[in-house]
Amino acid sequence: MTYTVKEIFYTLQGEGAQAGRPAVFLRFAGCNLWTGREDDRDTAQCRYCDTDFVGGDKFADAETLAEAVAALWPGGGTPYVVCTGGEPTLQLDAVLVDALHARGFQVAIETNGTRPLPPGLDWVCVSPKAGTELAVVAGDELKLVWPQDGADPEALAALGFRHHFLQPMDCADHAAATQECVRYCLTHPRWRLSLQTHKLIGIP
Numbered sequence: 206m207t208y209t210v211k212e213i214f215y216t217l218q219g220e221g222a223q224a225g226r227p228a229v230f231l232r233f234a235g236c237n238l239w240t241g242r243e244d245d246r247d248t249a250q251c252r253y254c255d256t257d258f259v260g261g262d263k264f265a266d267a268e269t270l271a272e273a274v275a276a277l278w279p280g281g282g283t284p285y286v287v288c289t290g291g292e293p294t295l296q297l298d299a300v301l302v303d304a305l306h307a308r309g310f311q312v313a314i315e316t317n318g319t320r321p322l323p324p325g326l327d328w329v330c331v332s333p334k335a336g337t338e339l340a341v342v343a344g345d346e347l348k349l350v351w352p353q354d355g356a357d358p359e360a361l362a363a364l365g366f367r368h369h370f371l372q373p374m375d376c377a378d379h380a381a382a383t384q385e386c387v388r389y390c391l392t393h394p395r396w397r398l399s400l401q402t403h404k405l406i407g408i409p
């Protein structure tokens with residue numbers, strides 16, 4: 206199948222339990238919770254997105270796309286690719302996961318959790334959005350952007366995730382959001398703080 210990809214870049218994973226790990230980011234175009242148009246933001250199901258996922262380039266098949274990902278790995282270590290977007294579950298399929306595995310990659314996903322996952326993923330990060338229904342109720346990490354009206358951290362903590370992170374919402378009052386996360390983690394110590402470290406140090 207054809208894949209529409211916004212961008213592919215090599216950087217450090219900035220967030221969650223794998224923060225600091227070198228990774229190729231494969232950012233798919235499109236999302237099921239927002240068009241990506243600023244005009245639609247206030248009526249979208251997800252309204253706080255920090256990412257441009259509109260447009261991008263087409264890749265004719267999984268082999269071509271996996272080659273483009275592999276070309277960015279410098280050699281050594283365990284190759285790691287983070288599939289994100291936009292919402293990667295709209296496009297990422299078993300054929301592409303297999304093509305990435307065939308090139309030695311561990312395959313991670315960043316997803317809003319509203320759609321089923323392809324088989325074979327090595328790391329699953331779900332970031333739930335208030336008001337949506339989760340199709341993915343277990344995985345490696347749950348990363349809740351906080352504070353988020355309508356989201357219930359304790360209900361989410363009862364699901365089958367190994368790690369639980371609160372990530373301050375990047376918004377007009379980022380400092381207040383960060384303090385809210387700190388306060389919540391201190392009073393509910395199952396949760397840990399995830400900072401978007403790439404933004405702090407100015408890398409992609």
Ligand SMILES: C[S@@+](CC[C@H](N)C(=O)[O-])C[C@H]1O[C@@H](n2cnc3c(N)ncnc32)[C@H](O)[C@@H]1O
Pocket residue numbers: 236253254255256289290291292293315316317318331332348350372373374375376
């Ligand atoms: C851009 S999303 C793409 C993947 C997927 N659609 C999702 O929402 O998980 C990547 C990560 O950034 C987080 N994120 C998006 N906007 C954010 C914001 N304004 N502040 C903090 N984290 C944000 C998401 O919750 C998700 O964990």
Ligand SMILES: Nc1nc2[nH]cc(C(=O)O)c2c(=O)[nH]1
Pocket residue numbers: 216217218219220230256289290315403408409
């Ligand atoms: N460095 C870096 N780490 C990230 N972790 C999740 C990201 C995403 O946009 O999905 C992201 C990103 O955009 N950059």
Ligand code: SF4
Pocket residue numbers: 236237238239251252253254255256258290291292317334
């Ligand atoms: S679900 Fe993810 S990609 Fe879609 S609008 Fe929300 S944060 Fe952005």
Ligand SMILES: [Mg+2]
Pocket residue numbers: 255256
């Ligand atoms: Mg990002």
